[in-house]
Amino acid sequence: MxxxxxxxxxxxxxxxxxxxxxxxxxxGASLSARAMAARPMPYLDGLNPAQxxxxxxxxxxxxxxxxxxxxKTKALTTRIVHLLxxxxxxxxxxxxxxxxxxxxxxxxxxxxxxxxxPAEGMPWLGTFHSIxxxxxxxxxxxxxxxxxxxxxxxxxxxxxxxxxxxxxxIDDKRWPARMLxxxxxxxxxxxxxxxxxxxxxxxxxxxxxxxxYAQYQARLKALNAVDFGDLLLHVVExxxxxxxxxxxxxxxxxxxLVDEYQDTNVAQYLWLRLLAAGHKNICCVxxxxxxxxxxxxxxxxxxxxxxxxxxxxxVIRLEQNYRSTAHILAAAxxxxxxxxxxxxxxxxxxxxxxxxxxxxxxxxxEEEARWIGEEIEATQRGTRGQRxxxxxEMAILVRASHQMRxxxxxxxxxxxxxxxxxxxxxxxxLEIRDAMAYFRQVISPDDDLAFERxxxxxxxxxxxxxxxxxxxxxxxNGVSLVDGARLALDEGLIKGKxxxxxxxxxxxxxxxxxxAGDGDLSHMELAExxxxxxxxxxxxxxxxxxxxxxxxxxxxxxxxALENFENLQGFLEHVSLVMDNDKQDAExxxxxxxxxxxxxxxFPAVFLPGWEDGLFPSQRSMDESGLKGLEExxxxxxxxxxxxxxxxxxxxxxxxxxFGQWQSxxxxxxxxxxPEEHVEVLTPPGLYGGGxxxxxxxxxxxxxxxxxxxxxxxxxxxGYNSPGWKRMQARAGERGMSQxxxxxxxxxxxxxxxxxTLGERVFHQKFGYGVIAGIEGDKLEVDFxxxxxxKVVARFVTAxxxxxx
DNA sequence: AAAAATTCAGTTTTT
DNA sequence: CTGAATTTTT
Numbered sequence: 001m002x003x004x005x006x007x008x009x010x011x012x013x014x015x016x017x018x019x020x021x022x023x024x025x026x027x028g029a030s031l032s033a034r035a036m037a038a039r040p041m042p043y044l045d046g047l048n049p050a051q052x053x054x055x056x057x058x059x060x061x062x063x064x065x066x067x068x069x070x071x072k073t074k075a076l077t078t079r080i081v082h083l084l085x086x087x088x089x090x091x092x093x094x095x096x097x098x099x100x101x102x103x104x105x106x107x108x109x110x111x112x113x114x115x116x117x118p119a120e121g122m123p124w125l126g127t128f129h130s131i132x133x134x135x136x137x138x139x140x141x142x143x144x145x146x147x148x149x150x151x152x153x154x155x156x157x158x159x160x161x162x163x164x165x166x167x168x169x170i171d172d173k174r175w176p177a178r179m180l181x182x183x184x185x186x187x188x189x190x191x192x193x194x195x196x197x198x199x200x201x202x203x204x205x206x207x208x209x210x211x212x213y214a215q216y217q218a219r220l221k222a223l224n225a226v227d228f229g230d231l232l233l234h235v236v237e238x239x240x241x242x243x244x245x246x247x248x249x250x251x252x253x254x255x256x257l258v259d260e261y262q263d264t265n266v267a268q269y270l271w272l273r274l275l276a277a278g279h280k281n282i283c284c285v286x287x288x289x290x291x292x293x294x295x296x297x298x299x300x301x302x303x304x305x306x307x308x309x310x311x312x313x314x315v316i317r318l319e320q321n322y323r324s325t326a327h328i329l330a331a332a333x334x335x336x337x338x339x340x341x342x343x344x345x346x347x348x349x350x351x352x353x354x355x356x357x358x359x360x361x362x363x364x365x366e367e368e369a370r371w372i373g374e375e376i377e378a379t380q381r382g383t384r385g386q387r388x389x390x391x392x393e394m395a396i397l398v399r400a401s402h403q404m405r406x407x408x409x410x411x412x413x414x415x416x417x418x419x420x421x422x423x424x425x426x427x428x429x430l431e432i433r434d435a436m437a438y439f440r441q442v443i444s445p446d447d448d449l450a451f452e453r454x455x456x457x458x459x460x461x462x463x464x465x466x467x468x469x470x471x472x473x474x475x476x477n478g479v480s481l482v483d484g485a486r487l488a489l490d491e492g493l494i495k496g497k498x499x500x501x502x503x504x505x506x507x508x509x510x511x512x513x514x515x516a517g518d519g520d521l522s523h524m525e526l527a528e529x530x531x532x533x534x535x536x537x538x539x540x541x542x543x544x545x546x547x548x549x550x551x552x553x554x555x556x557x558x559x560x561a562l563e564n565f566e567n568l569q570g571f572l573e574h575v576s577l578v579m580d581n582d583k584q585d586a587e588x589x590x591x592x593x594x595x596x597x598x599x600x601x602x603f604p605a606v607f608l609p610g611w612e613d614g615l616f617p618s619q620r621s622m623d624e625s626g627l628k629g630l631e632e633x634x635x636x637x638x639x640x641x642x643x644x645x646x647x648x649x650x651x652x653x654x655x656x657x658x659f660g661q662w663q664s665x666x667x668x669x670x671x672x673x674x675p676e677e678h679v680e681v682l683t684p685p686g687l688y689g690g691g692x693x694x695x696x697x698x699x700x701x702x703x704x705x706x707x708x709x710x711x712x713x714x715x716x717x718x719g720y721n722s723p724g725w726k727r728m729q730a731r732a733g734e735r736g737m738s739q740x741x742x743x744x745x746x747x748x749x750x751x752x753x754x755x756x757t758l759g760e761r762v763f764h765q766k767f768g769y770g771v772i773a774g775i776e777g778d779k780l781e782v783d784f785x786x787x788x789x790x791k792v793v794a795r796f797v798t799a800x801x802x803x804x805x
Numbered sequence: 806a807a808a809a810a811t812t813c814a815g816t817t818t819t820t
Numbered sequence: 821c822t823g824a825a826t827t828t829t830t
Contacts, residue, residue: 099820100819100820101820127820128820129820130820154819173813173825173826228819228820231820263820292818293818293819293820295817295818295819296818296819296820399817399818400816400817400818401816401817401818402815402816402817403816422818422819456806459806459807461806461807462806463806463807464806465806466806498806577820594817594818595818596817596818596819597818597819615817616817618816618817618818620816620817621817621818636818657821658816659814659815659816659821659822660821660822661821
């Protein structure tokens, strides 16, 4: 045990720290090395050769390139077990870092299961952020913080910045705080402190970005607070400026494991490099083809450079896939092949058979949702001719969250149970954040941001002016806002209704603080008291909005969640780091989530809607990051396809509502990259080929309406490589959209004004035949024979005699 | 100071 | 088209 601690003359800080560390040291070490080594190693049996190599290569740097579904987690957890079993390391000597809490939890569980004992003794298995919090609490004073610092979330961050911006008299309309927050985040991701921001970034935020960054950091320090980026950055700084302390950790963490290495940003990379500098026993696991977080600072370069960074690194490829059919793998490979500069990896499988991927185009987003809904029901029943698949085993993966809406709408109307993963998070809801601000204020009275949030919530008659007074008094006396409030009250600066209410709040806060200190009450009781006596609960009870009852429910849930924690502090810490809330309900539901949220998951049946240029690949990615952006989008496509085990259905729509405005869409370029021989094109009769709803060009009769012949339609129907398809793809280049176009996906002139006339007989795909009763720009009022009077968008309607059949 | 009206910007993706 | 945020009205 003693060898873990520095012997002889170390400076006092290290000694002090050692005693701090002892708890961890004794916690984990249980089985003696010899006892473990003598045991057989049955856990190695189920591994394929590559996995086995990854598990057994314990010393020196290892890069495990693990493709999707190749048993990465298995290899990683087995490696930990192997380290422990061979006596190479004890539980507390392994630093294992993940990105998500979910991944950390899963790893803990699996290690525990394999060891046949709870893995509680892995104190250093966690996310980058949670491990950094642990480290930073120990050494906070080295960066001028107190160890009870608060962790701000994005919301607090922006409010803080807004204050700074306002104070400088800048129009935060032109220069939003949001933008500044993103800039600062980006700098922090790149491990740049205000002094280190390069000159090339000087123009950021109207040439005042660095200035504000420095101000912001100073303000954080004054508030004894850190934001997310700081967690990494402060720890890096501590290590850089305290080599002896770092050396201590080198001895401490004898083996380092990193999950999802392709997602690390510069700060995380530096952090790892510092920690691994001694022994170089670092094993990074990742897949360059699944790097999809470039936009938030992840550097694919980190994984591409690994061999250079760690000389003598062993690179092990896991390529045997245990998840998907050969068709799915081939399709995924076909798409990802389009990327340059890959480390190179080809997934293969022993599995045989399986269905091809399915590709289908739809008229618009709503029809896509409708079709997928029906398809899900058919798949569930097994009507489609293969085994019935439960709703839990199906997922819809979208590029952007706003796409979810169409599915939710549709599924609600047909009563198909669904769950949205990664939607608005529980702890981000207004009422939860308010409640937590109360808790924060009670626990740490100096938390001015919390005070600002609660001072007039519920309404206490303390408006802008009163709050301004508080700020002034607090600042003039150099005290926190609560204390400032006390002073202001004593001075009689705030009178009347607001004064009374403020006095009451201040007294309440003090009282709750004492209750918290006494420890006579459970923290759950205390929480309830705070919420009730502050009038916060009452506020929602009196609110007549339809969502108020839900909010009250959430507050109840919040209090219930407290059960699992020792005290309020512990809870608040948990919340700031663990923002997940996948409450597992037992019901069978289809999952709807973004492609990003789907990474690491798998489903027997996967639907990938919205494969349209501009949506996926997203226009924004391509505008902002050009080819790099496109490649990341392509990796996203790869991630999407490889989530599927048996059935993968890709779809696109010809028309979609964007910003409330109808837009025509072209199929994604990724559609073209799907290898033909692994794809089956589904073509609902009558959808393609200028039939329904094809508003034949009517602006100006000079242009003869282009209409596909029946032969052409039939040719088109058997594949997306048909001439019609190719022609449409060729037209993708002309982004002008000025002249009417015809194609199987109904490219329609958006700029042409409607040329329908009153009284004209028309046809609408959903409502049938009708007569035009009114015209408003591109909107028509149509009196339908069956459906009655409706307003419809002109291009949904075609003249009666356009109907071909 | 609170409610109502009006404008405005935004849709990736998140530890 | 929606929700947030700002401005105007009460």
